[in-house]
Amino acid sequence: MDLLQAIHERHSVRTYEDGPLSNDHKAALNRLITTFNAESGLHMQLVTDERKAFGGLKANIGRFSYGRFKNVKNYIALIGRKGSDLEELCGYFGELIVLEAQTLGLKTCWVGGTFRKVRKAFEIDDGEKLVAVIAVGYSDLEGKPHKSKGFNEVSKTIGVMPDWYARGVEAALLAPTAINQQKFVFELNENETVTATTKVGPFSKVDLGIAKCHFEIGSGKDDTIWAG
Numbered sequence: 001m002d003l004l005q006a007i008h009e010r011h012s013v014r015t016y017e018d019g020p021l022s023n024d025h026k027a028a029l030n031r032l033i034t035t036f037n038a039e040s041g042l043h044m045q046l047v048t049d050e051r052k053a054f055g056g057l058k059a060n061i062g063r064f065s066y067g068r069f070k071n072v073k074n075y076i077a078l079i080g081r082k083g084s085d086l087e088e089l090c091g092y093f094g095e096l097i098v099l100e101a102q103t104l105g106l107k108t109c110w111v112g113g114t115f116r117k118v119r120k121a122f123e124i125d126d127g128e129k130l131v132a133v134i135a136v137g138y139s140d141l142e143g144k145p146h147k148s149k150g151f152n153e154v155s156k157t158i159g160v161m162p163d164w165y166a167r168g169v170e171a172a173l174l175a176p177t178a179i180n181q182q183k184f185v186f187e188l189n190e191n192e193t194v195t196a197t198t199k200v201g202p203f204s205k206v207d208l209g210i211a212k213c214h215f216e217i218g219s220g221k222d223d224t225i226w227a228g
């Protein structure tokens with residue numbers, strides 16, 4: 001499975017099997033985290049066998065009611081130095097881990113609000129912040145496709161456009177977003193770069209990083225595609 005296929009097959013899964021992660025899967029996730037920490041400067045960490053963060057808490061954010069989590073005891077803590085780009089970086093690199101995890105047969109769910117911060121479970125250095133976590137584990141469940149906005153609701157460019165741009169936006173529409181808000185907006189510029197922005201919403205900057213990750217994979221472009 002490649003990352004584009006993972007984009008199509010990934011849905012949030014909140015119920016996991018009770019067994020531990022295999023040593024191979026732990027090692028694979030730790031390798032990804034080490035690589036992406038080096039590339040991004042983030043301080044992401046894999047937490048295993050820790051049940052307190054998801055001790056049966058059920059939360060409501062706005063009018064959107066989340067489902068209960070079951071058997072979450074492994075998660076990736078997305079931590080980094082406070083700054084204006086922290087949320088977007090966590091979104092981008094966290095989603096790369098999510099998609100790689102999907103190719104390894106693991107299931108995931110991004111979690112911004114409905115978990116307890118267990119301080120002893122991870123390291124937060126001075127000047128750093130925990131942005132969100134990603135639950136990870138085994139499950140027979142696949143999740144289900146989210147209700148999605150239409151292409152023209154998230155793209156200012158309509159009508160004739162290059163295929164790569166359309167594929168990028170389609171891949172972004174498959175991205176997980178907090179409360180499924182899909183507040184990101186893409187626009188193709190005359191010099192064939194793309195501007196990606198977001199409307200205001202909870203975790204919308206994290207969502208923007210996730211959506212840009214999907215756009216790059218869907219379009220086949222790298223990060224030089226972004227204007228500014």
Ligand SMILES: Cc1cc2nc3c(=O)[nH]c(=O)nc-3n(C[C@H](O)[C@H](O)[C@H](O)COP(=O)(O)O)c2cc1C
Pocket residue numbers: 010011012013066067109110111112113114115132143144145146174175176177178179180203206207210
């Ligand atoms: C930044 C972010 C924060 C999220 N926070 C939570 C959360 O606190 N609790 C939860 O159950 N789901 C959370 N989700 C999962 C979203 O509800 C889910 O991604 C969205 O409904 C789309 O569904 P899908 O992931 O199956 O495509 C979060 C997702 C993102 C990207």
